[in-house]
Amino acid sequence: MAPPRSCLAPSxxxxxxxxxxxxxxxxxxxxxxxxxxxxxxxxxxxxxxxxGLLKSTRLPVPVVVVGNIFIGxxxxxxLTIWLVQALQQAGFxxxxxxxxxxxxxxLARLVTSASTAQQVGDEPLLIAHRTACPxxxxxxxxxxxxxxxxxxxEVDILxxxxxxxxxxxxxxxxxxxxxxxxxxxxxxxPAGPLREMPGRRRDFTVVNAAQISGALLASVAYKxxxxxxxxxxxDFAERLSKRDERVALxxxxxxxxxxxxxxxxxxxxxxxxxxxxxxxxxxxxPFPDHHDFLGQPFADLDADVILMTEKDAxxxxxxENLKDDPRLWVVPVTARIDAALAQQIVExxxxxxxx
Numbered sequence: 001m002a003p004p005r006s007c008l009a010p011s012x013x014x015x016x017x018x019x020x021x022x023x024x025x026x027x028x029x030x031x032x033x034x035x036x037x038x039x040x041x042x043x044x045x046x047x048x049x050x051x052g053l054l055k056s057t058r059l060p061v062p063v064v065v066v067g068n069i070f071i072g073x074x075x076x077x078x079l080t081i082w083l084v085q086a087l088q089q090a091g092f093x094x095x096x097x098x099x100x101x102x103x104x105x106x107l108a109r110l111v112t113s114a115s116t117a118q119q120v121g122d123e124p125l126l127i128a129h130r131t132a133c134p135x136x137x138x139x140x141x142x143x144x145x146x147x148x149x150x151x152x153x154e155v156d157i158l159x160x161x162x163x164x165x166x167x168x169x170x171x172x173x174x175x176x177x178x179x180x181x182x183x184x185x186x187x188x189x190p191a192g193p194l195r196e197m198p199g200r201r202r203d204f205t206v207v208n209a210a211q212i213s214g215a216l217l218a219s220v221a222y223k224x225x226x227x228x229x230x231x232x233x234x235d236f237a238e239r240l241s242k243r244d245e246r247v248a249l250x251x252x253x254x255x256x257x258x259x260x261x262x263x264x265x266x267x268x269x270x271x272x273x274x275x276x277x278x279x280x281x282x283x284x285x286p287f288p289d290h291h292d293f294l295g296q297p298f299a300d301l302d303a304d305v306i307l308m309t310e311k312d313a314x315x316x317x318x319x320e321n322l323k324d325d326p327r328l329w330v331v332p333v334t335a336r337i338d339a340a341l342a343q344q345i346v347e348x349x350x351x352x353x354x355x
Contacts, residue, residue: 014288018072021184021193031191038188042196049167056170057142061149062157062352064173064345067164069196071189073266073289074179075208075335077123077311078232080161082335083175084131086342087157092349093133095155097144098124099162100137101290108138108147117315122290123161125314141169157349165195172352173345176202178227179267180209182219203348204341206230208270210277228341232333234274240313240328249278249331252305259283260303264291264312271309274333282307296321298328307331 020027048054066083068074080096087094100109100121111120111128120137128135134152138144141163149155163169164176184193198219205220205227212229220227237252239245252259259282263271268286275282283303287293293316298306306327308316313330316322 017190018193021187021191022181024185024187028185028187028191032187035188035191038190039197042188046167054168056168057145058170059142059145059149059158061155062172062349063145063160063169064157064175064349065160065163065166065169065171066175066177067160067162068177069164069194069198069200070178070181070184071193071195073270074177075230075232075267075270076162076177077126078333078335079175079177079206079208079230079337080159081127081130082230082337083159083342083345084127084133087159087346087349088131088133090342090346092157092346093154094157094159095134095136095148095152096124096127096131096159096161097141097148097163098127098135098137098160099139099141099166100124106139108136108140108144110148110151111135111137116318118292118318122311122314126310127161129314130310141166145169173204173348174202175204175206175345176200176222177206177208177230178216178220179207179270180216182207182216186219204228204345206337206341208232208335210273228338231336232270232274233336234331234333235278237307237329237331239326240308240317240322240330241324241326243330247329249275249280252307252329253279253281257305258303259305259307260285260301261307262287262298262312263309264293264315265289265309271331271333275307275331280307287312291315293319293322298322298325303327305329309333 049056066080084094111124117125124135124137136144136148145158183198188194205222207227208230236246236248261275261282262285264287266289272284307329310332
């Protein structure tokens, strides 16, 4: 069963670049001189921040940044959710600041129970739903942090979701996340997938992969420290129109059942691979990251069950002709990480002095 051709996902150019970024082939080599220009510009920007010519803001509470140097999705949102929950269990009162991709406005805005994905972005909305912690979105992360602390003075630590290259905000800890693609071909944009050099400083390295090969380990290791493994696990599905209705994924693997899996995330293949590991057989329907799902994308889809990510669900539940579609099921995923990482982060956070 093939999904309709009208539901194509990433553009042809994006697909070509994604393949080129995994090896040092002819296209990557042709783009390599432009990577030198990218390196010069980004390096100059970092130096300007370090010498104070560009303003960098220190907030009055510790700031932990979760980010990546590999362009696209590596699993930052599940890691952020895991980190918030770990800090809550350790007695902290964390808040999250985020760019809010797709947000309708530039100024800082608090995520509330009445917020929509169009207003605040899909990932911040999901983080707020899963953690019940204060979340503020805004292009200026420092301004978003100040606004969050003003609205919630009880917050004693901030998590900056996807703020690794936002040097206008000073940080106390940096967590760099990779996935199974490692550093790709190891080159900077546009010849490779990297925003910064693979050896850029960090406090922790996390790899979102079921298995970490020796080559992957070597490509992402920082100062000889072994990265910490993260796996995204999902064992059940919840009906979109009635989230308290839950079934095991294995129960959906019925003979003759027509299943389609959709994913509008940075790396749809990771979601599909997780479902296959649960014994499911389905047609794959990838969409571009942050897809809005307007335009009735499932109207002509011949399927009994349509599985989607939570990130997609926070948008689909707001769409009139999708929110009650009985075929739509949400697959929540949880980051599974060695508890030692949480302990190390908590210890470092407790050692951070407020400004």
